[in-house]
Amino acid sequence: MLKTGVSYFGSRIQRHVKEDMQDIKDHNCNFVVHTFSETDLEFYKGTMKEIVEISHGLGLEVWVDPWAVGGVFGGEAYSKFVAVNLEAREISAKGESLPAACLNNAQFRDFMLSWIDAALELKPDVFFWDEPHFYLYPLDQMERDSTLWACRCEVCRREFKKRFGYEMPVESNDDIKLFKEDSIIDFLKTMCEYVKNRAPKTENQEPRTIKNAVCFLPFKGSLGGIMDWSKAAAIKSLDIIGTDPYWKVGEKDVGSLVRGFSKKIYDLAQEYNKEGQIWILNFRIKKGTHKDIKTAVMAAHKEGIRNIAAWSYLGTGCMSYLASDDPQGVWDTLGEAFFGIQKPDSL
Numbered sequence: 643m644l645k646t647g648v649s650y651f652g653s654r655i656q657r658h659v660k661e662d663m664q665d666i667k668d669h670n671c672n673f674v675v676h677t678f679s680e681t682d683l684e685f686y687k688g689t690m691k692e693i694v695e696i697s698h699g700l701g702l703e704v705w706v707d708p709w710a711v712g713g714v715f716g717g718e719a720y721s722k723f724v725a726v727n728l729e730a731r732e733i734s735a736k737g738e739s740l741p742a743a744c745l746n747n748a749q750f751r752d753f754m755l756s757w758i759d760a761a762l763e764l765k766p767d768v769f770f771w772d773e774p775h776f777y778l779y780p781l782d783q784m785e786r787d788s789t790l791w792a793c794r795c796e797v798c799r800r801e802f803k804k805r806f807g808y809e810m811p812v813e814s815n816d817d818i819k820l821f822k823e824d825s826i827i828d829f830l831k832t833m834c835e836y837v838k839n840r841a842p843k844t845e846n847q848e849p850r851t852i853k854n855a856v857c858f859l860p861f862k863g864s865l866g867g868i869m870d871w872s873k874a875a876a877i878k879s880l881d882i883i884g885t886d887p888y889w890k891v892g893e894k895d896v897g898s899l900v901r902g903f904s905k906k907i908y909d910l911a912q913e914y915n916k917e918g919q920i921w922i923l924n925f926r927i928k929k930g931t932h933k934d935i936k937t938a939v940m941a942a943h944k945e946g947i948r949n950i951a952a953w954s955y956l957g958t959g960c961m962s963y964l965a966s967d968d969p970q971g972v973w974d975t976l977g978e979a980f981f982g983i984q985k986p987d988s989l
C-alpha cells in the first residue's frame with residue numbers, strides 16, 4: 643500500500659488538531675507523524691493521547707517522534723534532560739560540556755526507555771527515530787577542525803579504550819568515527835528492540851504490531867551520524883528505513899538529488915527486506931519554487947519508494963524559523979503531488 647504522510651506539531655488544542663487532521667486527510671495523506679517532545683512528555687501526555695485518538699478516529703496511521711529528546715534527534719525543541727542531568731551530557735573533544743545527551747550514557751538510555759513507555763500509552767502505530775546523532779557543530783567548521791567533535795565523556799573514553807586498546811584521542815580519526823557510528827547503531831537497536839518487547843504489554847497482553855522507522859541524516863554521516871546505513875538496515879526490529887534529502891535554496895536539480903537518495907534507500911530496503919521511505923522538504927520553500935515539491939515526490943515514487951512523507955504540515959507556516967513563503971500553496975502542492983502518485987495505484 644502506498645503510504646503518504648506529513649509531520650505535525652504546533653497545536654495541542656484538540657478541536658484545532660481535529661480540524662487539521664481532517665485537512666491532512668483531505669490532502670491525500672494516510673499517516674501523520676506526531677512529535678512527542680520532552681515538553682509533551684511532561685505536560686501534555688494525556689492531551690497527546692487524545693490527539694492520537696483523534697487521528698486514529700479519522701483513519702490516519704499514527705507515528706510518534708522523540709522530537710529533539712536529549713538533543714540527539716532532529717527537532718526544534720529544548721531538552722530538560724540535558725539541563726538537569728549534567729553528568730549525562732556529551733563532552734566535546736576539548737572537554738566542554740555540550741547541550742546534548744550521550745548516546746552511550748546509561749542514565750540517558752534509561753530515560754529514553756521511559757519515553758518509550760510513555761509513548762506506548764498513546765497507542766501509536768510507528769516509532770519514528772529521526773536522525774539520531776552525536777552533537778553536531780556547523781558542518782563547515784567540523785570539516786576544517788579535527789578537534790570539533792563529541793563525545794569524549796568518561797563512558798565513551800572507557801568503551802573506546804576497551805575496544806581499540808588505546809586512549810581516545812582528542813583529534814578525530816577513523817577509529818573514533820567507527821566508534822561513534824557503532825554507538826548510534828547500538829542505541830538504535832536497543833530502542834527498537836525495547837519497543838517490540840514492550841508493545842504487547844500495553845495492549846492487555848494482546849499481540850500488536852508496532853513498527854520502528856529510522857531517518858538517516860543524508861549528508862556525510864562521518865560527521866555525527868551513521869556512515870554505513872546497512873548496519874542500521876540489518877537491525878531486525880527496525881521495519882522502515884529512510885532519509886531526508888532536503889534541497890537548498892537555489893538547488894538546480896531537485897529531481898536528481900532526490901532520485902539518488904531514493905535509489906540508495908530502495909536498494910538497501912530491498913536487500914534487507916525493509917520498507918523504504920523518503921522525506922520531502924516542505925519548509926522554507928521559496929515563492930515560485932513549488933514545482934520542486936512535485937518533482938521530488940515523483941522522483942521518489944519513480945525510484946520505487948512507496949512511503950513518502952513531508953516535513954511539515956501546512957508548509958511549516960506555524961513556525962517562523964522554518965516557514966515557507968506561501969505555506970498554503972506549499973501544502974496544496976504537496977496534496978496534489980500525493981494525489982498524483984496515489985491515482986495510478988488505485989486504478
Ligand SMILES: [Zn+2]
Nearest residue numbers: 744793795798
Ligand atoms: Zn559520551
